[in-house]
Structures are given as C-alpha cells and as structure tokens.
Amino acid sequence: MAVSRSVSRSVKQQIADELREQVLNGTRAEGTKLPSEAELIEQYGVARNTVRDALALLVNEGLIEARRPHGYFVRDRRRMQYRPQSDLRARPTTAPHDTFLTEQEQAGRTPSQTIEVSIVDPPEPIKERLQLKADELAVVRRRLRYLDGELIYSNDSYYPLSIVQGTPIMSPHDLSPGANQTLADGGHVQVRAIDEIYVRMPTPDEAKRLDLTPGTPVAEHIITGYDQDDRPVRSVLNILPGNRHVIIYERDGLEPPDGESA
Amino acid sequence: MAVSRSVSRSVKQQIADELREQVLNGTRAEGTKLPSEAELIEQYGVARNTVRDALALLVNEGLIEARRPHGYFVRDRRRMQYRPQSDLRARPTTAPHDTFLTEQEQAGRTPSQTIEVSIVDPPEPIKERLQLKADELAVVRRRLRYLDGELIYSNDSYYPLSIVQGTPIMSPHDLSPGANQTLADGGHVQVRAIDEIYVRMPTPDEAKRLDLTPGTPVAEHIITGYDQDDRPVRSVLNILPGNRHVIIYERDGLEPPDGESA
DNA sequence: CAGTGGTCTAGACCACACC
DNA sequence: GTGTGGTCTAGACCACTGG
Numbered sequence: 001m002a003v004s005r006s007v008s009r010s011v012k013q014q015i016a017d018e019l020r021e022q023v024l025n026g027t028r029a030e031g032t033k034l035p036s037e038a039e040l041i042e043q044y045g046v047a048r049n050t051v052r053d054a055l056a057l058l059v060n061e062g063l064i065e066a067r068r069p070h071g072y073f074v075r076d077r078r079r080m081q082y083r084p085q086s087d088l089r090a091r092p093t094t095a096p097h098d099t100f101l102t103e104q105e106q107a108g109r110t111p112s113q114t115i116e117v118s119i120v121d122p123p124e125p126i127k128e129r130l131q132l133k134a135d136e137l138a139v140v141r142r143r144l145r146y147l148d149g150e151l152i153y154s155n156d157s158y159y160p161l162s163i164v165q166g167t168p169i170m171s172p173h174d175l176s177p178g179a180n181q182t183l184a185d186g187g188h189v190q191v192r193a194i195d196e197i198y199v200r201m202p203t204p205d206e207a208k209r210l211d212l213t214p215g216t217p218v219a220e221h222i223i224t225g226y227d228q229d230d231r232p233v234r235s236v237l238n239i240l241p242g243n244r245h246v247i248i249y250e251r252d253g254l255e256p257p258d259g260e261s262a
Numbered sequence: 263m264a265v266s267r268s269v270s271r272s273v274k275q276q277i278a279d280e281l282r283e284q285v286l287n288g289t290r291a292e293g294t295k296l297p298s299e300a301e302l303i304e305q306y307g308v309a310r311n312t313v314r315d316a317l318a319l320l321v322n323e324g325l326i327e328a329r330r331p332h333g334y335f336v337r338d339r340r341r342m343q344y345r346p347q348s349d350l351r352a353r354p355t356t357a358p359h360d361t362f363l364t365e366q367e368q369a370g371r372t373p374s375q376t377i378e379v380s381i382v383d384p385p386e387p388i389k390e391r392l393q394l395k396a397d398e399l400a401v402v403r404r405r406l407r408y409l410d411g412e413l414i415y416s417n418d419s420y421y422p423l424s425i426v427q428g429t430p431i432m433s434p435h436d437l438s439p440g441a442n443q444t445l446a447d448g449g450h451v452q453v454r455a456i457d458e459i460y461v462r463m464p465t466p467d468e469a470k471r472l473d474l475t476p477g478t479p480v481a482e483h484i485i486t487g488y489d490q491d492d493r494p495v496r497s498v499l500n501i502l503p504g505n506r507h508v509i510i511y512e513r514d515g516l517e518p519p520d521g522e523s524a
Numbered sequence: 525c526a527g528t529g530g531t532c533t534a535g536a537c538c539a540c541a542c543c
Numbered sequence: 544g545t546g547t548g549g550t551c552t553a554g555a556c557c558a559c560t561g562g
Binding site: 020049056060061062079084191192193194195196197198199200201202203204214215217218219240242243245246247248249250251252 | 282311318322323324341346453454455456457458459460461462463464465466476477479480481502504505507508509510511512513514
Binding site for chain 4: 272273274308309310311312315330331332
C-alpha cells in the first residue's frame with residue numbers, strides 16, 4: 001500500500017521510512033517480527049529485490065536484523081553501562097579482584113568470562129603503545145565476557161613480557177589480588193592512563209568472534225597505563241559492540257567538558 | 263578473476279575479501295579509485311548485482327565509498343583527536359574562550375563554526391538529564407564545527423531557560439568569557455559532569471546533516487554538568503562521525519581502568 | 525555525450541530450521 | 544515438506560557529472 005512512483009523519494013526509501021517510523025515510535029516493539037519479504041512484496045506491490053533493498057537499509061541502520069529462517073526482527077536497544085574508570089574511585093580494602101564480575105553481580109546479573117593467556121608478538125598498535133622494541137614480546141590475557149550467558153565484549157590485556165615474567169599474570173586464572181596489585185608488587189605502580197576510543201564498523205573477524213549482526217558498529221577502547229617512571233606497563237584492548245553498551249565517565253571537581261569553557 | 267563456485271564462501275564474499283585485503287594492506291591506498299562495476303563484472307565474470315553486493319559489504323564496513331558518478335574510492339582513515347576533558351586541566355587566566363577553536367589552531371588547522379541559538383522544548387533525553395518539568399523550556403546553542411572548511415561534528419548545548427534567561431548565552435555569538443564563566447556569574451559553578459557515549463549508526467537526519475556516507479557509525483557524546491548544589495545546569499549533545507575522530511581521555515593519579523584491578 | 529553508480533524488475537536455486 | 548532469508552543472473556531505465 002501507498003508507495004508512489006515518480007516521487008523524489010525512491011520506492012525502497014518509502015518502504016524503509018514507513019517501517020522505520022513504526023520501529024521508532026514503538027508500533028513495532030523491540031523483539032517483534034516484521035512481515036516476511038513475501039508479505040511486503042504483496043503489500044507494496046514491488047519486486048523482491050526492492051523489498052530487500054528497503055530492509056537492508058534498516059539492517060544497516062542497526063534497527064532490525066534478519067534471523068534466518070525465521071524472518072526480520074526489531075533489534076533490542078537496551079544497553080549495559082560500561083564504566084572504564086570505575087576503579088579509580090575509592091574502594092574498600094576488602095579487595096574485589098575484578099570490577100567486571102563484582103559490578104555486574106551487584107546489578108543482579110550473572111557475569112562470567114573465559115581467560116586465555118599467551119605470549120605473543122603483539123599487533124603493531126599495541127607495540128607502539130607499550131613502546132616495545134621490534135623483537136620484544138608481550139603477554140596477553142584474552143578475555144571474553146558474558147552476561148547471563150550472552151557474549152557482550154572482549155577484553156585483551158597486554159603486558160611487556162619483561163615485567164610480568166613469572167608473575168601470577170601469566171596464569172590463566174582470575175587474579176586474586178588483582179592485576180594492578182600484581183604489577184605494583186613488581187615495582188610498577190600505575191599512576192596515569194590514557195583512554196582512546198575509536199568508533200568504527202567491525203572487521204569480519206570481530207563480527208564473527210563477537211557474533212555481530214550487520215549494522216552493528218563497535219567501540220575500540222584502548223587503555224594504556226603508565227607507572228611512576230612514566231613507562232607503559234599495560235595496554236588493554238576492548239572491543240565493545242555499540243548496540244550493547246553505553247560508555248560512561250564521571251568527572252568530579254573543576255571545570256566542564258567540551259564546548260565553550262573558561 | 264579467480265572466483266570459484268561451490269566453495270563454502272560465496273562469490274560476493276570472495277570478491278569482497280580480495281578487495282578488502284588490498285585496501286587493508288595498502289595495495290590500494292586511501293583516496294584511490296577502485297575498478298568500476300563494469301570492470302569488476304568483466305574481471306570476475308559475474309552479474310552486476312553480485313559485484314554490487316560485494317562492494318556493498320565493503321561500503322558497510324566503512325572501507326570504501328561510492329562517489330557517483332566517479333566510482334568507488336578507498337576511504338580516508340585518519341582521525342582528529344577529540345578530548346572531552348581538555349579544559350579540565352589548569353588553564354592560564356588569559357582565558358581562551360573556546361577550546362575547540364584554540365586547540366585546533368594550535369594544531370595548525372583552520373577551525374570555524376556556525377552558531378544558532380533558540381528556545382526549544384528539548385528532546386526527551388535532554389529533558390531527563392536537565393531534570394526539566396514537562397512544560398519547561400531550554401535554550402539550545404547549536405554549533406556545527408568545521409576544520410579546514412570541512413564539517414566534522416555537531417555540538418548542541420542545552421541550558422534550562424530559567425537559569426540563562428537574559429545572559430550572554432542567549433546571543434548567537436562566541437561567548438568571550440566562556441559559557442562556564444557565564445554560568446558561574448549566574449551562581450552556577452559546574453563542579454561535576456557525567457559523560458555518556460553511545461555508539462550507533464546515524465539516523466537518516468544525522469546522515470544528511472553531517473553528510474555521512476553509508477557505513478559511517480557515530481558516537482553520540484552527551485555531557486551533563488552539575489553545579490555546587492548538584493543541579494544539572496547544562497547538557498551537551500555531540501554527534502561525532504566515527505571515521506573522523508578518536509575520543510581521548512587522560513587520567514592522572516590513582517588506579518587503573520577496566521580489567522582486573524586491585 | 526559517455527560513463528558512472530542508483531533503482532527496479534522477474535526470475536532461479538540454495539541452506540536452513542521447524543513442523 | 545514448507546517457508547524463511549541468502550545468493551545470483553540478466554536485463555532495463557535513470558540521474559548525475561565530467562569532458
């Protein structure tokens with residue numbers, strides 16, 4: 001119904017507009033099924049590829065996803081809070097070892113993670129950030145993190161091999177005293193960190209590993225920590241699917257953010 | 263050439279893989295033109311739609327873009343640094359009024375911006391953050407920011423009308439003492455801020471306004487500032503095209519970031 | 525005007541999950 | 544099996560921009 005030719009807006013756009021509106025205003029709720037391609041073909045009286053083109057627009061906007069062979073569904077837009085700096089805050093000495101696990105449990109969800117430790121020649125961007133020499137190796141602790149059984153993001157922590165050799169960091173278990181404490185025990189107290197956030201579409205590898213549907217961007221969040229001598233001691237690479245997270249920073253004291261200041 | 267049928271990987275995937283590899287390893291440099299659809303059709307011996315499907319994959323990965331009627335081109339992957347907290351740092355009393363303008367000039371680029379001020383019934387998310395009553399209005403200063411003549415992001419600052427009524431914030435010019443100083447003059451010193459970063463695909467409106475090509479995600483960066491009485495006094499909505507920015511936070515003192523902590 | 529990508533049609537065969 | 548979306552073909556007409 002109701003597509004008109006010879007209007008400036010193309011047919012696929014008109015179809016996409018109508019469906020988009022319904023998704024955004026809640027007429028079509030999150031998780032509900034859209035009409036099948038066949039039904040849309042009949043409703044609008046157009047060719048299959050035109051319907052598919054219209055649906056592809058919404059898929060790439062992140063609004064809907066195809067679940068073959070069940071149909072197209074409205075995507076879930078709820079997000080979990082991701083607070084990179086949460087452990088900058090004061091913390092009881094009853095040391096919780098892993099902020100991810102403890103925070104999410106407090107939120108009433110069931111967190112879990114897999115850990116895999118290996119010694120690698122790290123990717124170039126990490127090498128730069130850790131200021132490693134060409135042939136210098138690093139230890140990486142790769143984690144995949146789950147909430148209520150569902151994979152939500154990956155977290156890879158790289159350490160220069162030279163400073164973690166023989167420490168508990170090299171064992172593939174949760175670190176009971178925590179990685180920071182372990183680094184501090186080795187004489188490296190982290191006093192400064194730089195966070196970088198890149199927003200982009202995932203590589204095919206990432207899409208596969210994190211099970212991302214088309215139309216899902218990611219945040220690549222890299223944290224590089226420096227010790228009291230301003231040497232980089234850790235670089236963490238997080239890949240966060242955009243549809244599942246809000247990144248939150250809280251800033252106390254002093255002046256404001258971007259915009260007109262002073 | 264060299265696509266094989268009856269392999270597990272589809273033809274369009276094989277074509278996309280080959281081109282992607284060339285883009286990523288630099289064989290095809292940023293800004294260079296890809297073969298036209300017609301040429302690819304001949305090279306691979308497939309139908310036009312198959313070639314178009316392959317190219318669409320790369321477009322949606324953000325690697326290439328179509329510039330009609332010139333052809334497909336490898337996208338630029340350089341990014342500018344965006345530092346939300348840059349004016350948290352100590353600043354000389356020789357008050358630079360706008361961090362965007364001053365920082366970018368220092369970086370040897372030519373920044374400019376348009377400013378548009380209006381009184382509006384703000385969108386729901388902003389209303390919540392400013393804790394406005396249902397019928398309460400806000401002043402919005404909408405900026406579009408350019409670098410070397412090219413639009414790079416939008417910055418909309420919302421203020422509760424009640425606290426900025428009659429102040430210089432309501433005039434559509436650069437604020438010489440700065441917005442924060444102006445707020446402080448009115449008795450509202452910002453002492454705390456919350457940053458939220460949402461990563462998503464742009465709405466069609468945003469895509470048009472910021473001239474985004476398909477395959478470009480955005481970061482929606484919302485900063486809400488609170489005064490000494492913990493009242494929200496400003497909420498800033500930035501829309502940053504993912505392909506043009508790195509968001510950077512520097513954190514001094516204390517403990518580390520995400521991951522296993524002490 | 526020629527060449528580009530954008531839109532649209534009408535068909536075909538396939539893999540997959542569910543009944 | 545039946546119905547779903549995924550892939551692929553072979554054609555057509557269009558709008559735009561550059562030479």
